[in-house]
Amino acid sequence: MTEYHVAIDHLASPDPDTPQQRVETTYLGFVDQAHVDQVKAIAKLKSTPRVLKEHPHIEGAFVVLRDDGDLDVYVPVDASEYRVYEPDPGPKYDTTMPTIEADGPPPVPMPTVTGPGANDEMGVDLPRGATTGPAYISGVVKFGDQVIGGAMDHPENPPRAVWHTTESPQGAGYFTSVAAYLIRIGSEPQVIYDPASDSLGQFGPLTQSARALQNDGARRTNREGRVCIQVEVLGKASSPWTKGFDPAAKPNFRKLLAAARAHGVPDVWPAGKPLATAAAVAKATRSRTVWQGQGGHFGHGNVPGNSHWDPGAIDTDIVPGKVVVETKPTSPSTPKPTPAQYQPFPGSNFFHAGRHSPIITAMGRRLVAVGCGRYSTGPGPNWTNADRESYRAWQKKLGYTGADADGYPGAKSWAALKIPRVS
Incomplete structure (x- = not known):
């Protein structure tokens, strides 16, 4: 025996x-x-x-x-040794340093918004690294030695968040035992979250890779995108944890979403809403084009090279939901006229090499927000091939093909993009 x-x-x-x-x-x-x-x-x-x-x-x-x-x-007693850092090794770094530095431009200040899930509730630790978002969410429990990964392989690709479930009960006690389990098997995400107690922990910085995904052949899915923020939520895929969940009563959950937004993760699910059964996920396509080329939120079951089907049919009105921005109401007795909400279409001849306009910057920012950004350095005021490729991705997302998806804006696709008016 x-x-x-x-x-x-x-x-x-x-x-x-x-x-x-x-x-x-x-x-x-x-x-x-x-x-x-x-x-x-x-x-x-x-x-x-x-x-x-x-x-x-x-x-x-x-x-x-x-x-x-x-x-x-x-x-x-006769089991072979298991090396925790394989098959996704990465450089370790000094965790005593106050920030994690990386090559690149200086950090971009985060936008200031208020309300549930907004940056003023995130309480991030400063200074920040070379991305716009924080390495750590203020107040989290830091599990383990915080050296689970390394630099991203494809930082030129859009930022994303990946949602998992632990297939375990919820509760503060299981929060720590599951954390110990993930460390022992070498499959740590950056973040672990317990919906019951609103407990939030990190195994490593958001600005570096995690170890919760299988590689897609030689492609290291843990290191895809500018950031790939992976979240293990205590719960089971067969019984979605968002049922009966009230984000208004969960400040740590709102901090987590705000941190993802600070890194530029769009409030979209590029591969579609998470599916309700393992059978449905098995029939679905785990598109490499969508995974590698579009930013936003993904389920574990959407990632190429992976076999799990979690997180189940979680409510996308909760994950990620929408940022609530507080505005001061104007007096009904003194209404003020306001300009049209969206930027009018400037005409087909507007978009050509040498064109310089804040309208192009506004367009690029919206393309990034809807998961179609193809920029290596971010949108700017000059019309470039990156703008054209990004707009082509938007046209294809709308269902256009052939000559209708040539990357040059048209009136209908422009109206659908809903670009805020440039003052």
């Missing part, structure tokens, strides 16, 4: 005044197969607060999630 090593993983801060939570392992010796069979039988009972999960990389090994935050670990 097989014998198993037994250990307990604890997440304990060396300093109670800091949010850093490091993993401590207590080895308890070994047990026989009969003991393991009993452990598995107990974990199957619906009345027990124990949840069994097989180790995805070590044959025969498994862990037991506990509602007190600890993780029980069982590994066959």
Whole structure:
């Protein structure tokens, strides 16, 4: 009969005044197969607060999630070693530094908006790195050593967020035991979130890669885009966690969405809304063109090279929802005339090499917002081939083909883009 090593993983801060939570392992010796069979039988009972999960990389090994935050670990004595940092290695860096620097232009100041989910509620830690968004969300629990990944392979591609589910119960105790599990198997996202307690944690900076996705052949999906913010939400894909979820009562959830927006992640689902069943996801196309070329929110089941179907049919009116911007109402007795809301179409002859106009900048910003940006340095006032390629992506998104998708704006596609009027 097989014998198993037994250990307990604890997440304990060396300093109670800091949010850093490091993993401590207590080895308890070994047990026989009969003991393991009993452990598995107990974990199957619906009345027990124990949840069994097989180790995805070590044959025969498994862990037991506990509602007190600890993780029980069982590994066959003859199991081969598993190296945590494979197959997605990346450079480590000094976590004592106050910010994570990267080559590139100076950071762009974040826009100031107010209301639920807005930047003034995010409370981000400054200074920031070379992107517009924060490396860390203020107040998060920092799990592990914060060195899960490295630089992005394709920072020229649009920013995105990927949503996973842990396939576990919710609650503050499971929040820590699931975090310990993800560290042990080397599959950490940047962010872990518990909808029940509104607990928010990070395993690494948002500005570097995570390890929660499988590679798509030689293409490292964890390192796709300017950022690829991955979020493991405590819950099960078969029972969407957004049901009965009220973002207004969850300030940490709103901080998370605000952080994604600060990095430029558009409030769209380029591959469509997350599907409700594993069978539906299996029939769907995991488009490399959409994944690599469009920014926005994706489910784990949308990513090429991956086999999981989570997060289930979560409510896209909640994830990501919309930023609420507070405005001061004008007095009904003194109404003020306002210009038309959107920029009128300037005509087909407007768009040519050498054209310089703030209208082109406004157009480019809207193309980025709807997930069609094809810019390497960001939209600007000069009409360039990047503008044409971005507009071509927008025309194709509207269903245009052939000569109708030549990248030059027309009146109908321009009106559909809804570009704010340039003052």
